[in-house]
Amino acid sequence: MQNAHIPLLGFVAASGTGKTTLLTQLIPLLKHHGLRIGLIKHSHHDFDIDHQGKDSYRLRMAGATPVMLVSPYRRAIITELNAVQEPSLNEQLTFFDQSELDLLLIEGFKSEAFPKIELHRAALQQPLLYPYDPHIIALASDTPLATPDYLTPLDLNNPELIADFIVSLL
Numbered sequence: 001m002q003n004a005h006i007p008l009l010g011f012v013a014a015s016g017t018g019k020t021t022l023l024t025q026l027i028p029l030l031k032h033h034g035l036r037i038g039l040i041k042h043s044h045h046d047f048d049i050d051h052q053g054k055d056s057y058r059l060r061m062a063g064a065t066p067v068m069l070v071s072p073y074r075r076a077i078i079t080e081l082n083a084v085q086e087p088s089l090n091e092q093l094t095f096f097d098q099s100e101l102d103l104l105l106i107e108g109f110k111s112e113a114f115p116k117i118e119l120h121r122a123a124l125q126q127p128l129l130y131p132y133d134p135h136i137i138a139l140a141s142d143t144p145l146a147t148p149d150y151l152t153p154l155d156l157n158n159p160e161l162i163a164d165f166i167v168s169l170l
Contacts, residue, residue, distance in 0.1 A: 001114050003093035007170060010106040010116035012136070014126035017119045019107050022140070022159060027105070029163035035102045035170070040092060042108030089114070103170065115169075119156055120145070138165060 001008060011019045020041075027037050056069045056078065066079035077095075081087060089109040098104060106114065110129065118129050120141040130136040130151055138152040139145065140162055147153050154162050 001090050001093065001112075003090050004104070004114070005098045006101050006104055008104050008106055008114045009166060009169070010109060010112075010114055010135075011119060012108070012110035012116050012129055012133075013119035013121075014124055016124060017121050017126070018156070019119055022119065022156070022162070023105060023107060025159040026163050026166070029159060030103065030166060033163070033167050035167070036100060038096065038098065038101045038104045040089070040096060040104065040106050040109075042087075042089075042106075088112070103166070117154070117162070121156070137169075 060067045066077050069076045089112045116136045117138045118136045122143045138154050140154040140156040142156045
């Protein structure tokens with residue numbers, strides 16, 4: 001990933017496995033280790049962060065792109081993308097300021113080539129991804145699974161253990 005200037009670590013799984021839930025648990029644990037964490041989340045759905053009636057929405061609907069909304073507390077940049085193809089992670093990294101981060105967590109972008117942890121919940125009965133993705137380095141499951149030696153097994157229900165594994169990678 002040529003536009004990655006810091007370590008990337010992805011989290012991939014079937015929808016409903018709990019990627020976002022796990023990340024909301026991991027981020028404070030990683031910050032407790034002194035790491036500065038950024039995150040990019042891929043969505044297959046259309047979304048709006050501004051809404052009808054808001055000035056930024058009106059300006060965007062008038063044709064401005066990108067639109068930057070700034071307050072003393074946060075900044076958002078809204079850019080319309082051409083929906084012909086899925087965005088690539090490498091391209092999105094060019095728009096992401098990595099200069100003050102230690103680690104960039106990625107939710108999704110499962111078909112791209114960067115290190116990932118696969119999440120698996122047995123009750124969902126979804127096929128495992130790691131046999132088809134050589135970039136998966138660990139498997140976090142809610143039940144013990146036989147895994148190849150190159151894959152680190154993790155307990156999906158133990159975020160502290162997963163955080164320690166991530167810290168050991170850096």
